[in-house]
Amino acid sequence: MSSLLPFTSRMLGVSRWFMWRTAPGLPPLFRLTPPAPSWVVAVGKKDLLDLPVLLEDELEEQFVRGSGPGGQATNKTSNCVVLKHVPTGIVVKCHQTRSVDINRKRARDIMREKLDVAYKGELSELMVKKKESVLRKQEKRKRANENLERKRLFKEALVADTKPGDDTV
Amino acid sequence: MWWRRTLGTGRRCLGCRRNGEKGIWSFHTRPICSAPALPAGRITALQALDVWKTHFEEKGVTEPEHSSQYIIAHLLGAKTIESVEPQRLTEFLSKEKTEQVWQLCTRRLSRMPLQYIIEEWDFRDLTLKMRPPVFIPRPETEELVELVLTDLQKDPGAAEAHQTCLEVGCGSGAISLSLLKSLPQLEAFACDRSQDAVDLSRENALRLGLQDRLKVYHMDVIKDADRMLGLFSSISALVSNPPYLFSEDMASLEPEIFRFEDYAALDGGEDGLNVIRQILTLAPGFLSNRGRVYLEVDPRHPPLIRQWVEENVEELRYMETRHDVSSRPRFCILQKEESHKDPKVNQD
Numbered sequence: 001m002s003s004l005l006p007f008t009s010r011m012l013g014v015s016r017w018f019m020w021r022t023a024p025g026l027p028p029l030f031r032l033t034p035p036a037p038s039w040v041v042a043v044g045k046k047d048l049l050d051l052p053v054l055l056e057d058e059l060e061e062q063f064v065r066g067s068g069p070g071g072q073a074t075n076k077t078s079n080c081v082v083l084k085h086v087p088t089g090i091v092v093k094c095h096q097t098r099s100v101d102i103n104r105k106r107a108r109d110i111m112r113e114k115l116d117v118a119y120k121g122e123l124s125e126l127m128v129k130k131k132e133s134v135l136r137k138q139e140k141r142k143r144a145n146e147n148l149e150r151k152r153l154f155k156e157a158l159v160a161d162t163k164p165g166d167d168t169v
Numbered sequence: 170m171w172w173r174r175t176l177g178t179g180r181r182c183l184g185c186r187r188n189g190e191k192g193i194w195s196f197h198t199r200p201i202c203s204a205p206a207l208p209a210g211r212i213t214a215l216q217a218l219d220v221w222k223t224h225f226e227e228k229g230v231t232e233p234e235h236s237s238q239y240i241i242a243h244l245l246g247a248k249t250i251e252s253v254e255p256q257r258l259t260e261f262l263s264k265e266k267t268e269q270v271w272q273l274c275t276r277r278l279s280r281m282p283l284q285y286i287i288e289e290w291d292f293r294d295l296t297l298k299m300r301p302p303v304f305i306p307r308p309e310t311e312e313l314v315e316l317v318l319t320d321l322q323k324d325p326g327a328a329e330a331h332q333t334c335l336e337v338g339c340g341s342g343a344i345s346l347s348l349l350k351s352l353p354q355l356e357a358f359a360c361d362r363s364q365d366a367v368d369l370s371r372e373n374a375l376r377l378g379l380q381d382r383l384k385v386y387h388m389d390v391i392k393d394a395d396r397m398l399g400l401f402s403s404i405s406a407l408v409s410n411p412p413y414l415f416s417e418d419m420a421s422l423e424p425e426i427f428r429f430e431d432y433a434a435l436d437g438g439e440d441g442l443n444v445i446r447q448i449l450t451l452a453p454g455f456l457s458n459r460g461r462v463y464l465e466v467d468p469r470h471p472p473l474i475r476q477w478v479e480e481n482v483e484e485l486r487y488m489e490t491r492h493d494v495s496s497r498p499r500f501c502i503l504q505k506e507e508s509h510k511d512p513k514v515n516q517d
Contacts, residue, residue: 063308063494069467069468070495070499071307071309071413071467071493072304072307072434072435073414073418073422074307074423075284075307075423075425075426076231077232077236077239077283077284078232079308081494095249095251096249097249097291098248098290098291099291099293099294100308100311100494101308104494
């Protein structure tokens with residue numbers, strides 16, 4: 001069943017997002033993907049309803065505060081928050097700001113984006129590969145054009161140098 | 170003991186500043202801390218980070234990497250080292266900048282808290298000025314603010330009634346200012362027994378443009394109880410991160426706290442509940458009916474507080490205990506519930 005997805009989604013082009021939404025019965029593909037490429041993040045922005053909802057029960061949070069009682073008894077500046085999504089095993093680390101509270105919130109935002117990529121599974125990887133091959137072709141074309149331009153200029157320069165008009169004698 | 174470790178080194182450290190109010194150093198040998206020599210040539214930020222991280226490690230300074238990172242990032246105008254543009258880290262620092270790095274990092278050798286060294290710290294979405302010996306906000310307290318906000322935002326009467334909050338022991342003003350920033354309609358009152366804390370809270374309010382909605386009073390909740398009862402009434406929320414450490418635990422505090430922060434902001438007495446008991450006793454006098462008390466406490470306190478309130482404060486009902494991010498019981502929420510016993514109702 002999952003092997004049909006890439007084929008049919010390729011056929012339907014843009015509507016693959018809709019395909020995913022109408023096929024809720026498919027199990028998400030939990031392969032660990034590399035950090036989400038920027039276009040996925042752009043699509044899965046916080047304000048879109050597409051991002052998965054986080055259930056606190058499924059999260060394990062780690063914040064190093066020492067083994068003592070914490071609170072007033074400790075003054076540490078480390079504020080790295082490590083968030084783990086237990087069902088998928090995805091781990092997010094955040095120490096972007098000096099506030100633990102804000103790092104916790106950001107870790108959750110990042111987690112939602114990562115889960116989004118994970119749930120889209122093969123579909124999102126496909127999109128990435130397609131975009132990469134398009135970019136490669138563009139680069140190739142660009143380089144070919146540049147080479148042609150260079151050759152042209154070189155030829156012009158040669159012609160200019162051997163022009164018989166310079167009679168200084 | 171911490172100071173024995175530093176006695177081995179030779180030179181006296183010129184950068185170590187003694188907190189004027191703490192008399193302890195006049196009785197013990199002043200700890201000697203030596204800084205690495207100022208480099209003869211130019212160095213980059215990355216190199217400075219490495220020099221000082223290594224030096225902090227050698228001298229047993231806690232959080233050696235974070236210390237050098239936060240100090241140098243701050244001097245480069247950033248809050249974290251990660252937010253500094255990578256190319257700036259490999260550029261040579263100016264002579265002046267290098268001297269500033271050396272000056273601030275040397276202070277860390279005396280275990281001065283980072284927040285006092287760079288004179289600021291972040292609390293939720295605010296940047297606050299910090300100054301010894303005013304208590305430095307802890308990360309747990311950010312969650313206390315969340316608890317209060319959740320309730321105040323849910324309050325159905327919020328739109329019509331004027332919401333007010335009272336903070337006892339405001340320190341740098343973190344809690345009150347955070348609430349004010351998130352709730353544009355809130356009016357806040359805060360008090361502290363330390364003039365330094367009152368001054369700092371007012372300064373932070375001014376810097377954040379919140380001075381119109383925050384009134385700070387120099388008052389002691391134990392000594393000035395009557396005055397306070399006269400001043401504050403019909404408060405929607407009473408919030409506090411009161412001194413809650415057990416006196417016996419004060420002796421084992423890390424040097425960052427022991428040498429630099431105000432003991433009065435930490436010591437809650439033999440069972441850590443002296444100030445808490447006083448706050449809870451006065452709470453019904455401050456609060457409007459159904460108004461709530463939000464306290465940050467020691468993990469051992471919640472059951473003790475619940476029991477004590479049941480036996481001693483009729484108009485307060487213990488609602489719940491909440492845990493902090495390290496899963497320790499940390500916050501107590503209580504609600505004022507007016508007593509139905511009306512002494513005047515004595516018919517016949």
